[in-house]
Amino acid sequence: MASDLLAFARGLSQGAIRIVDLTQTLTQDFPTIQLPPEFGQCAPFRLEEVSRYDERGPAWYWNNISVGEHCGTHFDAPIHWISGKDLPNNAVDTIDPANFIAPASVVDCSKECAADPDFTLTIPFVETWEKQNGGIAAGDWVLLRSDWSKKPYAEYAGLRSDGAHTPGPDAAVVKWLVEERDVHGFGTETIGTDHGQGHHFNPPFPAHFYMHGKGRYGLQCLTNLDLLPPKGAVIVSAPLKIKNGSGSPLRVLALVEASP
Amino acid sequence: MTEPLVRPKRKDPLRKTRQPLYPQLIRSRTAHGLTAAAAQGRFELQTCLECKTIFYPPRDACPKCLSARVPFVPVDNNGTLLAETTIRTSTDPYFRERTPWRTGLTKLDCGPVVLSHIHGDVREGERVRLDLKLDKGGAPVMIALPEKDTPNMADDPHLREMTCDPKFRRVLITDGRTEVGQAMAEAFSKAGATIVFVGIADPWKPFPGQDRLRQIERVEIVPLDVTDTESITEQAEQNGGRIDIIVNTAEHVRGGGIMQRRGLTVAREEMDVRYFGLMRLAQAFGPGLRARGADGVNSSAAFVNLLSVHALMNWPAYGAYSAAEAACQSAAQCLRAELRPGGVKVMNVFFGPLETEWFQTVPPPKVTPAALAKAVVQALQRGLEDVFVGDIAEDIRARLAVNPKALERELTE
Numbered sequence: 098m099a100s101d102l103l104a105f106a107r108g109l110s111q112g113a114i115r116i117v118d119l120t121q122t123l124t125q126d127f128p129t130i131q132l133p134p135e136f137g138q139c140a141p142f143r144l145e146e147v148s149r150y151d152e153r154g155p156a157w158y159w160n161n162i163s164v165g166e167h168c169g170t171h172f173d174a175p176i177h178w179i180s181g182k183d184l185p186n187n188a189v190d191t192i193d194p195a196n197f198i199a200p201a202s203v204v205d206c207s208k209e210c211a212a213d214p215d216f217t218l219t220i221p222f223v224e225t226w227e228k229q230n231g232g233i234a235a236g237d238w239v240l241l242r243s244d245w246s247k248k249p250y251a252e253y254a255g256l257r258s259d260g261a262h263t264p265g266p267d268a269a270v271v272k273w274l275v276e277e278r279d280v281h282g283f284g285t286e287t288i289g290t291d292h293g294q295g296h297h298f299n300p301p302f303p304a305h306f307y308m309h310g311k312g313r314y315g316l317q318c319l320t321n322l323d324l325l326p327p328k329g330a331v332i333v334s335a336p337l338k339i340k341n342g343s344g345s346p347l348r349v350l351a352l353v354e355a356s357p
Numbered sequence: 358m359t360e361p362l363v364r365p366k367r368k369d370p371l372r373k374t375r376q377p378l379y380p381q382l383i384r385s386r387t388a389h390g391l392t393a394a395a396a397q398g399r400f401e402l403q404t405c406l407e408c409k410t411i412f413y414p415p416r417d418a419c420p421k422c423l424s425a426r427v428p429f430v431p432v433d434n435n436g437t438l439l440a441e442t443t444i445r446t447s448t449d450p451y452f453r454e455r456t457p458w459r460t461g462l463t464k465l466d467c468g469p470v471v472l473s474h475i476h477g478d479v480r481e482g483e484r485v486r487l488d489l490k491l492d493k494g495g496a497p498v499m500i501a502l503p504e505k506d507t508p509n510m511a512d513d514p515h516l517r518e519m520t521c522d523p524k525f526r527r528v529l530i531t532d533g534r535t536e537v538g539q540a541m542a543e544a545f546s547k548a549g550a551t552i553v554f555v556g557i558a559d560p561w562k563p564f565p566g567q568d569r570l571r572q573i574e575r576v577e578i579v580p581l582d583v584t585d586t587e588s589i590t591e592q593a594e595q596n597g598g599r600i601d602i603i604v605n606t607a608e609h610v611r612g613g614g615i616m617q618r619r620g621l622t623v624a625r626e627e628m629d630v631r632y633f634g635l636m637r638l639a640q641a642f643g644p645g646l647r648a649r650g651a652d653g654v655n656s657s658a659a660f661v662n663l664l665s666v667h668a669l670m671n672w673p674a675y676g677a678y679s680a681a682e683a684a685c686q687s688a689a690q691c692l693r694a695e696l697r698p699g700g701v702k703v704m705n706v707f708f709g710p711l712e713t714e715w716f717q718t719v720p721p722p723k724v725t726p727a728a729l730a731k732a733v734v735q736a737l738q739r740g741l742e743d744v745f746v747g748d749i750a751e752d753i754r755a756r757l758a759v760n761p762k763a764l765e766r767e768l769t770e
Contacts, residue, residue, distance in 0.1 A: 125582070125585045125587055125588065126559070126580075126582075126585075126588075128559070128561050128562075131562065135611075137620075137622045137623065138622070138626070140622075140625075140626075141584075143584065143585060143586075144586070144587065145586055146586075249561075250560070250561035251560065251561040251563075253561065254561045254562065256561070256562055256563055257563070258563075
């Protein structure tokens with residue numbers, strides 16, 4: 098085993114394994130999830146300079162940052178949702194770290210999403226994808242590639258008077274991915290794992306409800322999914338170890354075998 | 358007739374910007390009765406409660422009967438200009454730069470004879486109105502104005518030194534997402550501001566009124582989020598050198614008290630938008646404002662704080678909100694001291710519940726955003742420091758002056 102691990106390290110240093118950064122830069126103006134204003138809100142990322150080689154600290158530069166757990170590219174733990182609230186090891190500090198590295202199936206819906214911002218991922222769509230790319234394996238992340246991360250922020254958030262218009266899964270496909278495919282979790286490029294209109298689905302916010310209800314994870318605000326193969330990428334996604342945390346901004350990396 | 362102000366030419370970049378100066382006038386504690394009246398735009402002189410004598414300048418006792426019961430009360434400000442003179446030289450650095458400067462003696466109908474500044478449209482022997490103003494240094498002074506308004510009278514250079522008229526000035530409205538921000542943009546555009554910069558946070562979030570806002574003449578939308586230090590810094594770097602009046606319209610209104618709220622999430626937002634927002638604006642834009650207080654016709658002029666009147670006395674139904682507003686009121690007093698050397702006024706505008714969604718359950722009287730905006734523009738044109746808009750604000754002010762403890766109890770009932 099040890100030699101395999103070193104071979105892996107060699108592969109990384111020699112370029113046989115590529116690292117693709119799936120993370121958006123944590124910045125003040127990146128859209129965050131919007132709830133009706135009377136609810137508590139997720140704090141957007143903010144940064145206050147403590148010192149920058151000046152009278153506040155002559156030889157050093159550093160910042161204080163503040164950020165909600167569900168801001169920027171972030172991880173959702175099962176405890177985030179009411180359906181997962183009583184599961185064991187359901188918070189970011191208690192999840193077995195073995196879960197922070199897992200392979201991914203990347204379902205490319207970019208063409209469909211470009212044509213329809215309300216694109217909804219369904220079981221037949223995934224079944225077709227499986228016919229072309231092979232079955233989704235147990236323990237796979239399922240990542241929905243929408244190319245949404247390439248959009249300007251207004252379009253990215255997709256906010257209209259009747260709510261957000263961004264792609265996502267329907268309720269049946271999430272339940273099916275969990276129960277029939279035993280997936281590791283669900284990841285998207287959009288602000289949340291759920292469809293922009295997901296609060297009108299049954300149950301509301303099905304990606305949250307089913308994934309977290311069965312102890313599965315979520316990743317959102319991902320980018321560069323277009324640089325991943327449909328199968329074969331390995332995702333490294335370790336959230337901050339926040340005491341009883343429901344999620345956390347994090348750096349998400351994909352390991353991809355360089356094409357020969 | 359006053360020569361109408363013309364839009365100032367573009368500045369010669371090779372010329373040094375004049376540093377602000379202000380008249381060196383120190384007033385006694387008693388004379389600050391004039392400051393209080395001038396700050397709110399009232400004409401008040403000391404009136405003896407014993408013998409009814411009205412007198413000026415301020416004294417600790419009545420010059421006629423020696424009574425010490427001599428409060429400042431509103432009096433008739435009409436009179437006749439007895440004599441005038443033109444000062445052509447002065448040792449005072451402020452006036453030295455501004456001569457010739459006319460002064461005159463006015464005999465008020467109510468008694469006193471007052472030496473004051475005089476407006477360009479006033480001539481010896483004519484009927485005048487005396488007005489109490491705050492000069493560039495924040496000291497109370499009087500100016501004799503024509504009996505009736507004359508064309509372009511606000512453009513008189515002496516008078517304009519004492520006011521913060523938005524005409525030909527560049528204004529920054531910090532938050533245009535709100536109804537108040539949009540009403541402000543409209544009012545300042547109408548008042549002749551050269552540019553009305555309107556800050557918009559999170560431009561990816563649509564908001565009601567945005568199309569209308571963009572159509573207002575001379576409005577320029579700029580990215581600005583008062584909760585984001587970097588955004589404010591960038592805006593100050595970009596436009597800070599040409600902003601003369603800042604109106605902080607960023608608001609955060611939520612009901613609820615201190616104890617009944619669960620947690621600090623909302624309270625932090627409140628403080629971040631209001632108190633820290635004010636501090637960020639002050640740090641980023643304040644030094645520029647202070648440096649440009651004498652920069653010609655469109656010198657920097659004012660920082661306007663919109664404050665709930667409950668900054669002055671907590672309203673438990675909106676208790677945490679009141680507390681954040683109180684923090685802003687205190688910070689504004691500090692900022693006032695910091696900007697005074699630049700001749701820049703900090704104007705605090707107090708109002709009761711607004712006719713907006715966040716005060717939906719509150720019964721009238723409420724202040725409409727348009728009425729608030731109109732009051733702000735008028736107060737700047739008059740050069741006030743403390744402004745109370747609407748019935749609730751006036752009522753709180755009056756009750757506060759009489760018995761603060763009673764008001765505290767009454768607001769809980």
